[in-house]
Amino acid sequence: MADVLARGTRFNVVRMGAGDAVVVFVHGLPLDNHSSFFMTLAPEAAKHARVVLYDLRGHGRSEQPRSGYSGADMAADLAAIVDAIGEDRVIVVGHSFGGYVALRFAADHPDRVQGLVLLDAQSGVAEIGERIAASMTLEGEARDQKIKELFGDWLARHAARGHVDLDAIDLDDLDADGRATAKFAGRLTRRRRSPMVETATRLRDETTFVRDIAGTAPIDDATLARITCPTLALYGAISDLRPEGERLARVMPSCRLVIVPDCAHGILFHATAFVREHVVGAIREFTS
Amino acid sequence: MSILEENKAAILADIAAMIEEVIGEDWVQETPITMETSFVADLEVESIELVALSEKIQARYGEAVDFPSWLSGMELEEIIALTVGQLVDYIAACQSSR
Numbered sequence: 464m465a466d467v468l469a470r471g472t473r474f475n476v477v478r479m480g481a482g483d484a485v486v487v488f489v490h491g492l493p494l495d496n497h498s499s500f501f502m503t504l505a506p507e508a509a510k511h512a513r514v515v516l517y518d519l520r521g522h523g524r525s526e527q528p529r530s531g532y533s534g535a536d537m538a539a540d541l542a543a544i545v546d547a548i549g550e551d552r553v554i555v556v557g558h559s560f561g562g563y564v565a566l567r568f569a570a571d572h573p574d575r576v577q578g579l580v581l582l583d584a585q586s587g588v589a590e591i592g593e594r595i596a597a598s599m600t601l602e603g604e605a606r607d608q609k610i611k612e613l614f615g616d617w618l619a620r621h622a623a624r625g626h627v628d629l630d631a632i633d634l635d636d637l638d639a640d641g642r643a644t645a646k647f648a649g650r651l652t653r654r655r656r657s658p659m660v661e662t663a664t665r666l667r668d669e670t671t672f673v674r675d676i677a678g679t680a681p682i683d684d685a686t687l688a689r690i691t692c693p694t695l696a697l698y699g700a701i702s703d704l705r706p707e708g709e710r711l712a713r714v715m716p717s718c719r720l721v722i723v724p725d726c727a728h729g730i731l732f733h734a735t736a737f738v739r740e741h742v743v744g745a746i747r748e749f750t751s
Numbered sequence: 752m753s754i755l756e757e758n759k760a761a762i763l764a765d766i767a768a769m770i771e772e773v774i775g776e777d778w779v780q781e782t783p784i785t786m787e788t789s790f791v792a793d794l795e796v797e798s799i800e801l802v803a804l805s806e807k808i809q810a811r812y813g814e815a816v817d818f819p820s821w822l823s824g825m826e827l828e829e830i831i832a833l834t835v836g837q838l839v840d841y842i843a844a845c846q847s848s849r
Binding site for chain 2: 477479496497498499501502503504505506507523524657658659732733735736739
């Protein structure tokens with residue numbers, strides 16, 4: 464691990480592999496970090512390209528400044544990190560909200576993006592910011608229920624990969640009311656403090672994260688239409704975000720949509736091999 | 752003890768010390784680390800802690816042990832079921848095939 468200073472903030476940046484092309488991976492919010500890629504896509508991608516993993520501001524082992532958490536800020540962070548490590552053009556792989564960051568970066572810096580891979584990415588159709596912010600500001604019983612839903616799923620399915628995403632709950636893990644089943648809720652008793660949950664809690668309570676995310680503007684069709692780099696979009700067949708993938712394929716000039724069978728939002732974890740094969744294929748295609 | 756068993760015992764001691772550095776001494780004292788210890792069920796590790804462990808493994812054993820590739824080749828269920836013993840066996844196998 465190495466620290467990179469960008470826009471006055473210290474970022475945890477992990478570099479792997481060798482090759483001419485550079486692939487930067489951008490993770491999701493708010494209970495996520497670079498390790499989701501480390502454990503899934505990065506080692507294979509590193510056989511074909513130089514791989515850069517980093518923790519978004521406030522996440523993982525990056526610094527947690529008090530402010531600067533809008534999608535535009537995170538895209539500016541990405542540009543500054545790419546500058547700081549001395550790279551010119553990069554392929555960006557974004558997962559969930561990381562996909563928003565990737566799209567915003569590509570829209571703002573078209574000359575610096577060799578290609579995009581979007582993994583069940585948010586682009587803003589369904590008030591992304593407000594949804595994430597609302598989940599993080601719930602109080603009392605509503606909050607406890609949400610935590611149960613999220614962490615029930617997390618402990619049962621994602622513990623080893625440290626991943627929770629707001630839409631990552633599998634339908635078969637839920638009862639008829641959409642709540643985590645007793646089997647999952649029963650696993651909520653965690654004995655050790657969770658570094659990831661503590662990081663996210665501080666993010667919510669001690670920074671402007673919630674307000675900044677809520678104020679993050681969707682990426683409109685006109686902006687998407689200007690992103691002309693080759694783009695691969697992978698979306699879960701039963702993901703809430705599938706319509707966003709269909710919009711990207713419709714509006715972006717060079718976007719190919721691939722549907723991941725039987726998957727909801729958590730395609731990176733539930734269809735790892737499928738996703739890995741397509742991501743590596745895209746890296747080879749973009750660099751040939 | 753055979754040479755292989757001695758080697759595995761030494762690797763286990765190394766790995767246990769690395770895990771202790773990564774997740775904290777207090778916790779490890781409550782949960783003695785054996786070949787049967789599960790990373791998820793017993794130690795409640797998070798993936799970012801496995802990245803930290805991976806760095807320590809590479810620093811200790813070098814390029815011969817490619818922990819990230821080994822890990823990323825597993826399905827989610829396999830990672831959830833992963834034990835310290837499986838990691839020790841993997842490292843021993845990497846060393847013996849050199």
